[in-house]
Amino acid sequence: MPYLGKHAQEKLEKWGHVYGDVFSCYFGQNLVVVLNNYQAIKEAFDDDLYAARAQPYIFEEHFHGKGLTYAEGELWRVHRKFAMLQLRNFGMGKHSLQAPILREINEMADYLRKIEGKPTNAIKGLLTHHLSNVICSFAFGHRFPQNDAEFRNIVGMIEECFSLGSHDSLITLFPILRFVPFKSLGGNYKKFAKNFESLMSFAKKLVDNHEKSKEDSPTWEEEEPKDYIDAFLKQARNDHKEGKHDTTFEMDQLLTSIVNLFIGGTETTSTTLRWALIYMIENPEVQEKVFEEIKLVVGTARDVTLEDKAKLPFTEATILEIQRCGNIATLGGSTMHKTAGDAYLRGYFIPKGTYVAPNFYAVHVDERAWPNARVFDPKRFLNADSHIRRPEAFIPFSIGKKACPGESLAVMELFLFFSNIIQKFQVKAPPGKKISSANYTTGLTRAPINTDICYVTRKNYCNVTICEEKEDM
Numbered sequence: 001m002p003y004l005g006k007h008a009q010e011k012l013e014k015w016g017h018v019y020g021d022v023f024s025c026y027f028g029q030n031l032v033v034v035l036n037n038y039q040a041i042k043e044a045f046d047d048d049l050y051a052a053r054a055q056p057y058i059f060e061e062h063f064h065g066k067g068l069t070y071a072e073g074e075l076w077r078v079h080r081k082f083a084m085l086q087l088r089n090f091g092m093g094k095h096s097l098q099a100p101i102l103r104e105i106n107e108m109a110d111y112l113r114k115i116e117g118k119p120t121n122a123i124k125g126l127l128t129h130h131l132s133n134v135i136c137s138f139a140f141g142h143r144f145p146q147n148d149a150e151f152r153n154i155v156g157m158i159e160e161c162f163s164l165g166s167h168d169s170l171i172t173l174f175p176i177l178r179f180v181p182f183k184s185l186g187g188n189y190k191k192f193a194k195n196f197e198s199l200m201s202f203a204k205k206l207v208d209n210h211e212k213s214k215e216d217s218p219t220w221e222e223e224e225p226k227d228y229i230d231a232f233l234k235q236a237r238n239d240h241k242e243g244k245h246d247t248t249f250e251m252d253q254l255l256t257s258i259v260n261l262f263i264g265g266t267e268t269t270s271t272t273l274r275w276a277l278i279y280m281i282e283n284p285e286v287q288e289k290v291f292e293e294i295k296l297v298v299g300t301a302r303d304v305t306l307e308d309k310a311k312l313p314f315t316e317a318t319i320l321e322i323q324r325c326g327n328i329a330t331l332g333g334s335t336m337h338k339t340a341g342d343a344y345l346r347g348y349f350i351p352k353g354t355y356v357a358p359n360f361y362a363v364h365v366d367e368r369a370w371p372n373a374r375v376f377d378p379k380r381f382l383n384a385d386s387h388i389r390r391p392e393a394f395i396p397f398s399i400g401k402k403a404c405p406g407e408s409l410a411v412m413e414l415f416l417f418f419s420n421i422i423q424k425f426q427v428k429a430p431p432g433k434k435i436s437s438a439n440y441t442t443g444l445t446r447a448p449i450n451t452d453i454c455y456v457t458r459k460n461y462c463n464v465t466i467c468e469e470k471e472d473m
Protein backbone atom coordinates (compact mmCIF):
# COMPACT_ATOMS: atom_id res chain seq x y z
CA MET A 1 0.00 0.00 0.00
CA PRO A 2 2.52 2.66 0.98
CA TYR A 3 4.56 1.85 -2.15
CA LEU A 4 1.63 2.26 -4.52
CA GLY A 5 0.47 5.59 -3.11
CA LYS A 6 -2.72 7.38 -4.13
CA HIS A 7 -2.38 6.84 -7.87
CA ALA A 8 -1.26 3.25 -8.43
CA GLN A 9 -1.11 3.36 -12.23
CA GLU A 10 1.28 6.35 -12.16
CA LYS A 11 3.55 4.55 -9.70
CA LEU A 12 3.51 1.35 -11.79
CA GLU A 13 4.34 3.42 -14.90
CA LYS A 14 7.44 4.75 -13.11
CA TRP A 15 8.46 1.24 -12.02
CA GLY A 16 8.27 0.22 -15.70
CA HIS A 17 11.27 2.49 -16.40
CA VAL A 18 13.28 0.38 -13.95
CA TYR A 19 11.84 -3.14 -14.39
CA GLY A 20 10.68 -3.12 -18.04
CA ASP A 21 7.31 -3.23 -19.84
CA VAL A 22 6.27 -6.51 -18.19
CA PHE A 23 6.99 -7.10 -14.50
CA SER A 24 5.29 -8.61 -11.48
CA CYS A 25 4.60 -7.51 -7.93
CA TYR A 26 2.22 -8.41 -5.11
CA PHE A 27 -0.99 -6.52 -4.26
CA GLY A 28 -1.56 -7.87 -0.76
CA GLN A 29 -1.43 -11.63 -1.32
CA ASN A 30 -2.18 -11.51 -5.04
CA LEU A 31 0.53 -11.93 -7.65
CA VAL A 32 -0.03 -9.22 -10.29
CA VAL A 33 1.68 -9.07 -13.68
CA VAL A 34 1.75 -5.45 -14.87
CA LEU A 35 1.66 -4.72 -18.61
CA ASN A 36 3.04 -1.26 -19.22
CA ASN A 37 2.93 -0.96 -23.00
CA TYR A 38 0.63 -1.46 -25.97
CA GLN A 39 2.36 -4.47 -27.60
CA ALA A 40 2.41 -6.46 -24.36
CA ILE A 41 -1.32 -5.80 -23.72
CA LYS A 42 -2.20 -6.71 -27.33
CA GLU A 43 -0.20 -9.93 -27.20
CA ALA A 44 -1.91 -10.98 -23.97
CA PHE A 45 -5.50 -9.81 -24.48
CA ASP A 46 -5.90 -11.35 -27.95
CA ASP A 47 -5.49 -14.72 -26.21
CA ASP A 48 -8.46 -16.51 -24.54
CA LEU A 49 -6.17 -17.48 -21.66
CA TYR A 50 -6.27 -13.87 -20.41
CA ALA A 51 -10.06 -13.39 -20.69
CA ALA A 52 -10.90 -14.12 -17.03
CA ARG A 53 -11.53 -11.22 -14.64
CA ALA A 54 -9.66 -10.56 -11.40
CA GLN A 55 -12.30 -9.90 -8.78
CA PRO A 56 -11.77 -7.65 -5.81
CA TYR A 57 -12.97 -9.45 -2.67
CA ILE A 58 -16.02 -7.22 -2.18
CA PHE A 59 -17.20 -7.76 -5.75
CA GLU A 60 -16.73 -11.52 -5.56
CA GLU A 61 -18.79 -11.62 -2.40
CA HIS A 62 -21.66 -9.62 -3.89
CA PHE A 63 -21.72 -10.40 -7.63
CA HIS A 64 -21.04 -14.15 -7.19
CA GLY A 65 -19.38 -14.30 -10.64
CA LYS A 66 -22.63 -13.37 -12.41
CA GLY A 67 -23.48 -10.59 -14.87
CA LEU A 68 -21.15 -9.41 -17.63
CA THR A 69 -18.09 -7.86 -16.04
CA TYR A 70 -17.25 -10.50 -13.43
CA ALA A 71 -18.60 -13.62 -15.13
CA GLU A 72 -16.16 -16.09 -16.62
CA GLY A 73 -16.03 -18.93 -19.16
CA GLU A 74 -19.20 -19.99 -20.97
CA LEU A 75 -21.49 -17.83 -18.80
CA TRP A 76 -19.52 -14.71 -19.75
CA ARG A 77 -19.29 -15.67 -23.45
CA VAL A 78 -23.04 -16.34 -23.82
CA HIS A 79 -24.16 -13.20 -21.97
CA ARG A 80 -21.62 -10.80 -23.46
CA LYS A 81 -22.69 -11.92 -26.95
CA PHE A 82 -26.39 -11.65 -26.03
CA ALA A 83 -25.99 -8.19 -24.46
CA MET A 84 -24.01 -6.78 -27.40
CA LEU A 85 -26.49 -8.15 -29.93
CA GLN A 86 -29.51 -6.80 -28.06
CA LEU A 87 -27.96 -3.39 -27.32
CA ARG A 88 -27.13 -3.02 -31.01
CA ASN A 89 -30.68 -4.05 -31.95
CA PHE A 90 -32.06 -1.34 -29.69
CA GLY A 91 -29.83 1.40 -31.03
CA MET A 92 -26.30 1.23 -29.53
CA GLY A 93 -23.99 3.03 -31.95
CA LYS A 94 -26.86 3.74 -34.36
CA HIS A 95 -28.20 7.09 -35.51
CA SER A 96 -31.63 6.23 -34.07
CA LEU A 97 -30.17 7.00 -30.64
CA GLN A 98 -29.20 10.55 -31.62
CA ALA A 99 -32.58 12.18 -30.84
CA PRO A 100 -32.83 10.78 -27.28
CA ILE A 101 -29.21 11.78 -26.57
CA LEU A 102 -29.81 15.34 -27.86
CA ARG A 103 -32.88 15.53 -25.65
CA GLU A 104 -30.73 14.76 -22.58
CA ILE A 105 -28.10 17.33 -23.68
CA ASN A 106 -30.69 20.06 -24.17
CA GLU A 107 -32.30 19.45 -20.80
CA MET A 108 -28.85 19.75 -19.23
CA ALA A 109 -28.07 22.90 -21.24
CA ASP A 110 -31.37 24.49 -20.13
CA TYR A 111 -30.35 23.94 -16.52
CA LEU A 112 -26.90 25.49 -17.08
CA ARG A 113 -28.35 28.48 -18.97
CA LYS A 114 -30.54 29.32 -15.98
CA ILE A 115 -27.43 29.66 -13.80
CA GLU A 116 -26.26 32.46 -16.17
CA GLY A 117 -22.50 31.97 -15.96
CA LYS A 118 -22.35 31.86 -12.15
CA PRO A 119 -19.91 29.31 -10.68
CA THR A 120 -21.52 25.90 -10.16
CA ASN A 121 -20.36 22.37 -9.42
CA ALA A 122 -23.63 20.88 -10.66
CA ILE A 123 -22.05 19.33 -13.74
CA LYS A 124 -21.05 16.05 -12.11
CA GLY A 125 -24.62 15.27 -11.05
CA LEU A 126 -26.07 16.56 -14.32
CA LEU A 127 -23.77 14.54 -16.59
CA THR A 128 -24.20 11.37 -14.58
CA HIS A 129 -27.97 11.80 -14.50
CA HIS A 130 -28.39 12.49 -18.21
CA LEU A 131 -25.93 9.81 -19.33
CA SER A 132 -27.65 7.24 -17.09
CA ASN A 133 -30.88 8.25 -18.75
CA VAL A 134 -29.45 7.36 -22.18
CA ILE A 135 -28.67 3.76 -21.19
CA CYS A 136 -31.80 3.46 -19.03
CA SER A 137 -34.15 4.63 -21.76
CA PHE A 138 -32.91 2.50 -24.66
CA ALA A 139 -31.78 -0.62 -22.77
CA PHE A 140 -34.12 -0.71 -19.78
CA GLY A 141 -37.17 1.15 -21.16
CA HIS A 142 -37.33 4.00 -18.63
CA ARG A 143 -35.99 7.57 -18.34
CA PHE A 144 -36.03 9.66 -15.16
CA PRO A 145 -36.75 13.40 -14.75
CA GLN A 146 -34.03 15.72 -13.35
CA ASN A 147 -35.88 16.03 -10.04
CA ASP A 148 -36.31 12.29 -9.39
CA ALA A 149 -34.72 12.04 -5.94
CA GLU A 150 -34.53 8.23 -5.84
CA PHE A 151 -32.75 8.03 -9.19
CA ARG A 152 -30.29 10.78 -8.16
CA ASN A 153 -29.54 8.86 -5.02
CA ILE A 154 -28.89 5.62 -6.95
CA VAL A 155 -26.63 7.39 -9.45
CA GLY A 156 -24.72 9.04 -6.58
CA MET A 157 -23.98 5.65 -5.02
CA ILE A 158 -21.99 4.37 -7.96
CA GLU A 159 -18.70 6.19 -7.42
CA GLU A 160 -18.91 5.86 -3.64
CA CYS A 161 -19.52 2.14 -3.94
CA PHE A 162 -16.85 1.32 -6.42
CA SER A 163 -13.87 3.27 -5.16
CA LEU A 164 -13.91 0.68 -2.37
CA GLY A 165 -13.69 -2.16 -4.85
CA SER A 166 -10.44 -0.94 -6.36
CA HIS A 167 -7.64 -3.52 -6.39
CA ASP A 168 -5.43 -1.24 -4.33
CA SER A 169 -8.08 -0.41 -1.69
CA LEU A 170 -7.29 -1.64 1.83
CA ILE A 171 -10.36 -3.89 2.03
CA THR A 172 -9.43 -5.60 -1.25
CA LEU A 173 -5.82 -6.10 -0.24
CA PHE A 174 -6.69 -7.33 3.23
CA PRO A 175 -10.38 -8.48 3.36
CA ILE A 176 -10.01 -9.36 7.04
CA LEU A 177 -10.05 -5.61 7.76
CA ARG A 178 -13.81 -5.53 7.14
CA PHE A 179 -14.21 -6.73 10.73
CA VAL A 180 -12.28 -3.75 12.11
CA PRO A 181 -14.82 -1.38 13.66
CA PHE A 182 -13.22 1.81 12.17
CA LYS A 183 -15.49 3.90 9.98
CA SER A 184 -12.94 3.95 7.15
CA LEU A 185 -12.69 0.12 7.16
CA GLY A 186 -15.60 -1.93 8.54
CA GLY A 187 -17.93 1.11 8.19
CA ASN A 188 -17.10 1.58 4.52
CA TYR A 189 -17.51 -2.12 3.92
CA LYS A 190 -21.04 -2.03 5.36
CA LYS A 191 -21.81 1.02 3.24
CA PHE A 192 -20.67 -0.82 0.13
CA ALA A 193 -22.94 -3.76 0.95
CA LYS A 194 -25.90 -1.40 1.54
CA ASN A 195 -25.28 0.54 -1.69
CA PHE A 196 -24.92 -2.69 -3.62
CA GLU A 197 -28.30 -3.87 -2.33
CA SER A 198 -29.89 -0.56 -3.36
CA LEU A 199 -28.47 -0.91 -6.88
CA MET A 200 -29.84 -4.47 -7.15
CA SER A 201 -33.29 -3.31 -5.86
CA PHE A 202 -33.25 -0.55 -8.47
CA ALA A 203 -32.58 -3.17 -11.17
CA LYS A 204 -35.33 -5.38 -9.72
CA LYS A 205 -37.82 -2.51 -9.93
CA LEU A 206 -37.01 -2.06 -13.63
CA VAL A 207 -37.59 -5.79 -14.21
CA ASP A 208 -40.82 -5.79 -12.15
CA ASN A 209 -42.18 -2.95 -14.30
CA HIS A 210 -41.51 -5.07 -17.39
CA GLU A 211 -43.15 -8.12 -15.89
CA LYS A 212 -46.16 -6.09 -14.85
CA SER A 213 -46.62 -4.68 -18.34
CA LYS A 214 -46.49 -8.26 -19.68
CA GLU A 215 -49.29 -9.31 -17.31
CA ASP A 216 -51.34 -6.46 -18.77
CA SER A 217 -50.63 -7.59 -22.32
CA PRO A 218 -51.67 -11.21 -22.98
CA THR A 219 -50.07 -11.18 -26.46
CA TRP A 220 -46.58 -10.15 -25.26
CA GLU A 221 -45.00 -13.44 -26.29
CA GLU A 222 -45.78 -12.74 -29.94
CA GLU A 223 -44.62 -9.11 -29.73
CA GLU A 224 -41.07 -8.01 -30.63
CA PRO A 225 -39.00 -7.22 -27.48
CA LYS A 226 -38.71 -3.47 -26.86
CA ASP A 227 -35.44 -3.38 -24.93
CA TYR A 228 -32.65 -5.50 -23.37
CA ILE A 229 -34.74 -6.50 -20.32
CA ASP A 230 -37.65 -7.55 -22.55
CA ALA A 231 -35.34 -9.64 -24.75
CA PHE A 232 -33.76 -11.31 -21.70
CA LEU A 233 -37.15 -12.21 -20.18
CA LYS A 234 -38.31 -13.60 -23.49
CA GLN A 235 -35.20 -15.78 -23.80
CA ALA A 236 -35.74 -17.02 -20.22
CA ARG A 237 -39.36 -17.89 -21.01
CA ASN A 238 -38.36 -19.76 -24.23
CA ASP A 239 -35.63 -21.73 -22.42
CA HIS A 240 -38.13 -22.65 -19.73
CA LYS A 241 -40.70 -23.79 -22.31
CA GLU A 242 -38.10 -25.90 -24.08
CA GLY A 243 -37.21 -27.56 -20.78
CA LYS A 244 -33.64 -26.22 -20.66
CA HIS A 245 -33.08 -26.69 -16.94
CA ASP A 246 -29.48 -25.49 -17.12
CA THR A 247 -30.40 -22.12 -18.66
CA THR A 248 -28.37 -19.16 -17.40
CA PHE A 249 -31.16 -16.73 -18.32
CA GLU A 250 -32.30 -16.32 -14.72
CA MET A 251 -33.09 -13.42 -12.41
CA ASP A 252 -29.73 -12.92 -10.62
CA GLN A 253 -27.89 -13.00 -13.94
CA LEU A 254 -30.30 -10.38 -15.34
CA LEU A 255 -30.11 -8.07 -12.31
CA THR A 256 -26.30 -8.21 -12.18
CA SER A 257 -26.04 -7.55 -15.92
CA ILE A 258 -28.33 -4.50 -15.58
CA VAL A 259 -26.14 -3.16 -12.74
CA ASN A 260 -22.95 -3.78 -14.82
CA LEU A 261 -24.37 -1.97 -17.86
CA PHE A 262 -25.76 0.85 -15.76
CA ILE A 263 -22.42 1.44 -14.03
CA GLY A 264 -20.37 0.89 -17.21
CA GLY A 265 -22.59 3.26 -19.16
CA THR A 266 -22.58 6.08 -16.62
CA GLU A 267 -19.48 6.85 -14.59
CA THR A 268 -16.93 6.32 -17.39
CA THR A 269 -18.46 8.66 -19.96
CA SER A 270 -19.41 11.25 -17.36
CA THR A 271 -15.84 11.35 -15.96
CA THR A 272 -14.36 11.69 -19.48
CA LEU A 273 -16.63 14.68 -20.11
CA ARG A 274 -15.56 16.28 -16.83
CA TRP A 275 -11.94 15.91 -17.97
CA ALA A 276 -13.03 17.58 -21.22
CA LEU A 277 -14.16 20.67 -19.29
CA ILE A 278 -10.95 20.83 -17.25
CA TYR A 279 -8.74 20.54 -20.37
CA MET A 280 -10.80 23.20 -22.18
CA ILE A 281 -10.36 25.60 -19.24
CA GLU A 282 -6.63 24.85 -19.08
CA ASN A 283 -6.26 25.25 -22.86
CA PRO A 284 -8.59 28.13 -23.82
CA GLU A 285 -7.01 28.42 -27.29
CA VAL A 286 -8.07 24.80 -28.01
CA GLN A 287 -11.58 25.54 -26.72
CA GLU A 288 -11.89 28.53 -29.05
CA LYS A 289 -10.54 26.55 -32.00
CA VAL A 290 -13.16 23.82 -31.40
CA PHE A 291 -15.87 26.48 -31.15
CA GLU A 292 -14.66 28.23 -34.35
CA GLU A 293 -14.72 24.92 -36.25
CA ILE A 294 -18.27 24.18 -35.04
CA LYS A 295 -19.40 27.74 -35.81
CA LEU A 296 -18.03 27.50 -39.35
CA VAL A 297 -19.43 24.04 -40.16
CA VAL A 298 -22.67 23.89 -38.14
CA GLY A 299 -23.35 27.44 -37.02
CA THR A 300 -25.07 28.14 -33.74
CA ALA A 301 -28.74 27.96 -34.67
CA ARG A 302 -29.09 24.18 -34.43
CA ASP A 303 -27.56 21.34 -32.42
CA VAL A 304 -24.38 19.61 -33.58
CA THR A 305 -25.32 16.15 -34.90
CA LEU A 306 -23.52 12.95 -35.86
CA GLU A 307 -23.88 13.89 -39.53
CA ASP A 308 -21.50 16.83 -38.84
CA LYS A 309 -18.77 14.68 -37.30
CA ALA A 310 -16.77 13.98 -40.47
CA LYS A 311 -16.50 17.74 -41.07
CA LEU A 312 -15.26 18.49 -37.53
CA PRO A 313 -11.82 16.79 -37.40
CA PHE A 314 -10.30 19.21 -34.87
CA THR A 315 -13.25 18.65 -32.52
CA GLU A 316 -12.86 14.88 -32.85
CA ALA A 317 -9.08 15.07 -32.38
CA THR A 318 -9.66 17.11 -29.20
CA ILE A 319 -11.97 14.42 -27.79
CA LEU A 320 -9.34 11.72 -28.52
CA GLU A 321 -6.65 13.80 -26.81
CA ILE A 322 -8.95 14.31 -23.80
CA GLN A 323 -9.33 10.53 -23.56
CA ARG A 324 -5.57 9.97 -23.93
CA CYS A 325 -4.68 12.49 -21.23
CA GLY A 326 -7.69 11.83 -18.95
CA ASN A 327 -6.93 8.10 -18.77
CA ILE A 328 -10.05 7.29 -16.83
CA ALA A 329 -9.57 3.48 -16.73
CA THR A 330 -7.72 2.63 -13.52
CA LEU A 331 -6.74 -0.64 -11.89
CA GLY A 332 -10.24 -0.49 -10.37
CA GLY A 333 -12.65 -3.38 -10.19
CA SER A 334 -13.43 -3.79 -13.87
CA THR A 335 -10.17 -3.64 -15.82
CA MET A 336 -7.88 -6.17 -14.22
CA HIS A 337 -7.76 -9.60 -15.91
CA LYS A 338 -6.79 -13.03 -14.60
CA THR A 339 -5.17 -15.96 -16.39
CA ALA A 340 -7.65 -18.80 -16.96
CA GLY A 341 -4.76 -21.31 -17.33
CA ASP A 342 -0.95 -21.41 -17.28
CA ALA A 343 0.42 -18.95 -19.85
CA TYR A 344 3.69 -17.64 -21.30
CA LEU A 345 4.21 -14.00 -22.20
CA ARG A 346 7.47 -12.79 -23.73
CA GLY A 347 9.26 -15.81 -22.29
CA TYR A 348 7.85 -15.33 -18.77
CA PHE A 349 5.81 -18.12 -17.19
CA ILE A 350 2.51 -16.83 -15.75
CA PRO A 351 0.68 -19.41 -13.60
CA LYS A 352 -3.10 -19.94 -13.78
CA GLY A 353 -5.04 -17.48 -11.61
CA THR A 354 -2.42 -14.68 -11.80
CA TYR A 355 -3.86 -11.16 -11.94
CA VAL A 356 -2.90 -9.25 -15.11
CA ALA A 357 -3.06 -5.44 -14.93
CA PRO A 358 -3.20 -3.50 -18.21
CA ASN A 359 -1.75 -0.09 -17.32
CA PHE A 360 -3.60 2.15 -19.79
CA TYR A 361 -2.05 5.22 -18.20
CA ALA A 362 1.46 3.93 -19.00
CA VAL A 363 0.40 3.14 -22.59
CA HIS A 364 -0.93 6.67 -23.13
CA VAL A 365 2.10 8.50 -21.73
CA ASP A 366 4.64 6.20 -23.43
CA GLU A 367 7.06 8.57 -25.21
CA ARG A 368 7.88 5.84 -27.79
CA ALA A 369 4.30 6.12 -29.08
CA TRP A 370 3.49 9.72 -28.06
CA PRO A 371 6.30 12.28 -28.42
CA ASN A 372 5.90 15.04 -25.78
CA ALA A 373 3.33 12.80 -24.15
CA ARG A 374 2.73 15.09 -21.15
CA VAL A 375 1.63 17.98 -23.40
CA PHE A 376 -2.07 18.34 -24.27
CA ASP A 377 -2.04 18.58 -28.06
CA PRO A 378 -5.06 17.47 -30.17
CA LYS A 379 -2.97 17.90 -33.36
CA ARG A 380 -1.23 14.59 -32.64
CA PHE A 381 -4.48 12.91 -33.79
CA LEU A 382 -4.48 14.75 -37.15
CA ASN A 383 -2.40 13.90 -40.21
CA ALA A 384 -0.95 16.42 -42.68
CA ASP A 385 -4.32 16.63 -44.53
CA SER A 386 -6.13 17.39 -41.27
CA HIS A 387 -7.78 13.96 -41.29
CA ILE A 388 -8.03 11.90 -38.12
CA ARG A 389 -5.15 9.51 -37.45
CA ARG A 390 -5.43 6.98 -34.62
CA PRO A 391 -2.12 5.54 -33.49
CA GLU A 392 -2.54 1.86 -32.50
CA ALA A 393 -1.38 2.68 -28.97
CA PHE A 394 -4.62 4.58 -28.35
CA ILE A 395 -6.66 2.07 -26.32
CA PRO A 396 -8.94 3.84 -23.79
CA PHE A 397 -11.55 1.07 -24.27
CA SER A 398 -8.93 -1.70 -23.98
CA ILE A 399 -8.46 -4.31 -26.73
CA GLY A 400 -9.05 -8.01 -27.30
CA LYS A 401 -11.66 -10.40 -25.96
CA LYS A 402 -12.89 -8.32 -23.04
CA ALA A 403 -12.61 -4.86 -24.65
CA CYS A 404 -15.40 -2.47 -23.65
CA PRO A 405 -18.70 -3.61 -25.22
CA GLY A 406 -20.11 -0.07 -24.87
CA GLU A 407 -17.44 1.65 -27.01
CA SER A 408 -19.72 2.63 -29.90
CA LEU A 409 -22.29 4.14 -27.51
CA ALA A 410 -19.60 5.99 -25.55
CA VAL A 411 -17.99 7.42 -28.72
CA MET A 412 -21.37 8.74 -29.83
CA GLU A 413 -22.16 10.25 -26.43
CA LEU A 414 -18.73 11.87 -26.09
CA PHE A 415 -19.02 13.54 -29.49
CA LEU A 416 -22.60 14.80 -29.02
CA PHE A 417 -22.20 16.00 -25.42
CA PHE A 418 -18.78 17.63 -25.94
CA SER A 419 -19.48 19.40 -29.25
CA ASN A 420 -22.87 20.68 -28.09
CA ILE A 421 -21.57 21.97 -24.75
CA ILE A 422 -18.76 23.92 -26.49
CA GLN A 423 -21.18 25.20 -29.15
CA LYS A 424 -23.56 26.54 -26.48
CA PHE A 425 -21.23 27.65 -23.67
CA GLN A 426 -17.81 29.09 -23.06
CA VAL A 427 -16.49 27.15 -20.07
CA LYS A 428 -14.30 29.12 -17.66
CA ALA A 429 -12.78 29.02 -14.20
CA PRO A 430 -14.58 31.29 -11.69
CA PRO A 431 -12.82 34.70 -11.38
CA GLY A 432 -9.59 34.42 -9.38
CA LYS A 433 -9.73 30.62 -9.24
CA LYS A 434 -7.20 28.28 -10.90
CA ILE A 435 -8.43 25.00 -12.30
CA SER A 436 -5.80 22.38 -13.01
CA SER A 437 -5.73 18.87 -14.47
CA ALA A 438 -3.23 18.02 -11.72
CA ASN A 439 -6.10 17.83 -9.18
CA TYR A 440 -7.66 14.40 -9.47
CA THR A 441 -8.51 11.26 -7.54
CA THR A 442 -8.07 7.59 -8.40
CA GLY A 443 -11.00 5.30 -7.59
CA LEU A 444 -13.31 3.43 -9.91
CA THR A 445 -12.10 5.96 -12.49
CA ARG A 446 -9.24 8.47 -12.61
CA ALA A 447 -11.41 11.56 -12.13
CA PRO A 448 -10.89 15.32 -11.81
CA ILE A 449 -11.91 16.81 -8.46
CA ASN A 450 -15.42 18.20 -8.82
CA THR A 451 -15.07 21.97 -8.72
CA ASP A 452 -17.00 25.15 -9.53
CA ILE A 453 -17.03 26.06 -13.22
CA CYS A 454 -18.75 28.95 -15.07
CA TYR A 455 -20.85 28.18 -18.17
CA VAL A 456 -21.24 31.44 -20.09
CA THR A 457 -23.87 31.21 -22.82
CA ARG A 458 -22.20 32.01 -26.16
CA LYS A 459 -23.37 35.48 -27.25
CA ASN A 460 -24.28 34.41 -30.75
CA TYR A 461 -25.84 31.14 -29.64
CA CYS A 462 -29.50 30.97 -30.39
CA ASN A 463 -31.37 27.70 -30.13
CA VAL A 464 -34.08 26.74 -32.57
CA THR A 465 -36.93 27.40 -30.15
CA ILE A 466 -35.72 30.93 -29.34
CA CYS A 467 -35.21 31.73 -33.05
CA GLU A 468 -38.74 30.58 -33.86
CA GLU A 469 -40.14 32.72 -31.05
CA LYS A 470 -38.22 35.74 -32.39
CA GLU A 471 -39.54 35.18 -35.90
CA ASP A 472 -43.09 35.05 -34.53
CA MET A 473 -42.64 38.40 -32.81
Ligand code: HEM
Pocket residue numbers: 053068069070080135260261264265266268269272328329334335336337396397398399401402403404405406407409410
Ligand atom coordinates in the same frame (compact mmCIF):
# COMPACT_ATOMS: atom_id res chain seq x y z
C1 HEM B 1 -15.72 6.73 -22.14
C2 HEM B 1 -16.44 5.68 -21.83
C3 HEM B 1 -15.91 4.30 -21.52
C4 HEM B 1 -14.63 3.87 -21.32
C5 HEM B 1 -13.33 4.68 -21.37
C6 HEM B 1 -14.71 2.45 -21.03
C7 HEM B 1 -13.60 1.64 -20.79
C8 HEM B 1 -13.68 0.29 -20.47
C9 HEM B 1 -12.54 -0.54 -20.18
C10 HEM B 1 -11.08 -0.08 -20.19
C11 HEM B 1 -13.01 -1.78 -19.87
C12 HEM B 1 -12.18 -3.00 -19.45
C13 HEM B 1 -11.88 -3.86 -20.64
C14 HEM B 1 -10.96 -5.02 -20.33
O1 HEM B 1 -11.14 -5.68 -19.31
O2 HEM B 1 -10.04 -5.30 -21.11
C15 HEM B 1 -14.47 -1.74 -19.98
C16 HEM B 1 -15.30 -2.81 -19.74
C17 HEM B 1 -16.67 -2.75 -19.80
N1 HEM B 1 -17.45 -1.67 -20.18
FE1 HEM B 1 -16.74 0.14 -20.74
N2 HEM B 1 -16.03 2.05 -21.07
C18 HEM B 1 -16.80 3.15 -21.38
C19 HEM B 1 -18.17 3.17 -21.56
C20 HEM B 1 -19.01 2.09 -21.43
C21 HEM B 1 -20.42 2.08 -21.71
C22 HEM B 1 -21.20 3.27 -22.28
C23 HEM B 1 -20.91 0.84 -21.38
C24 HEM B 1 -22.34 0.31 -21.48
C25 HEM B 1 -23.02 0.18 -22.54
C26 HEM B 1 -19.79 0.06 -20.90
C27 HEM B 1 -19.88 -1.25 -20.45
C28 HEM B 1 -18.79 -2.03 -20.10
C29 HEM B 1 -18.89 -3.42 -19.64
C30 HEM B 1 -20.19 -4.21 -19.41
C31 HEM B 1 -17.57 -3.88 -19.47
C32 HEM B 1 -17.13 -5.28 -19.03
C33 HEM B 1 -16.86 -6.12 -20.28
C34 HEM B 1 -16.42 -7.55 -20.01
O3 HEM B 1 -15.89 -7.83 -18.95
O4 HEM B 1 -16.60 -8.39 -20.92
N3 HEM B 1 -18.66 0.84 -20.95
N4 HEM B 1 -14.85 -0.47 -20.36
